[in-house]
Amino acid sequence: MKHLHLLRHAKSSWDDPDLPDSERPLNKRGRRAAKTMARHMRDEGVAPQLVLCSPALRTRQTLERIEPALGKRLVQVEPSLYGAGVGVLLEHVRAVPETIDSVLVIGHNPGLQDLAVGLARPGPATQELAAKFPTAALATLAFRGRWADLDAGGAELVGYVRPRDLER
Numbered sequence: 001m002k003h004l005h006l007l008r009h010a011k012s013s014w015d016d017p018d019l020p021d022s023e024r025p026l027n028k029r030g031r032r033a034a035k036t037m038a039r040h041m042r043d044e045g046v047a048p049q050l051v052l053c054s055p056a057l058r059t060r061q062t063l064e065r066i067e068p069a070l071g072k073r074l075v076q077v078e079p080s081l082y083g084a085g086v087g088v089l090l091e092h093v094r095a096v097p098e099t100i101d102s103v104l105v106i107g108h109n110p111g112l113q114d115l116a117v118g119l120a121r122p123g124p125a126t127q128e129l130a131a132k133f134p135t136a137a138l139a140t141l142a143f144r145g146r147w148a149d150l151d152a153g154g155a156e157l158v159g160y161v162r163p164r165d166l167e168r
Contacts, residue, residue, distance in 0.1 A: 001101070003101065003102040003141070004102075004103055004119070005105070005141075006107075008113075008137050009030075009056065011027055012027060013025055022056045022082060030062070037163060041069045044159075050075075050076070050102075051074070051076070053076070053081065055077050055078070078092060082107075085110075086111060112139075117130045119151075120139075122153075142156050
């Protein structure tokens, strides 16, 4: 069984309007949410062998905050993941070596949400995900087969967690 974890970056700051979008840091709420998600990932045993991360500052800062919970992993910062749509995201996922069973992608909406909804089989959790994929939310998909063959409706959404679900 292969697992694809899709994590939207935590909430970023808009305090400095002169900063380029790619250089916006996490705000206080984002830092807290990333820490909450790190605790959840550790508690649930989320253990990706490979992390693919957008180069944006907010995605890298999200990774920094969750990485201790993941342990030492192969991390690739991929420039083409910045603002990537479904096609580019799926291209990266399909290129994952078959020796890897679990991947975490840290990126941006709407691409991550569209990818998760497109890959997941229909169901109540998929409808909830389609309605909203907030910052620092984590969607986990599971499937049998090869990364290269992953396609629309080819995975089951086995987890969908938002920081607010864990702060209650």
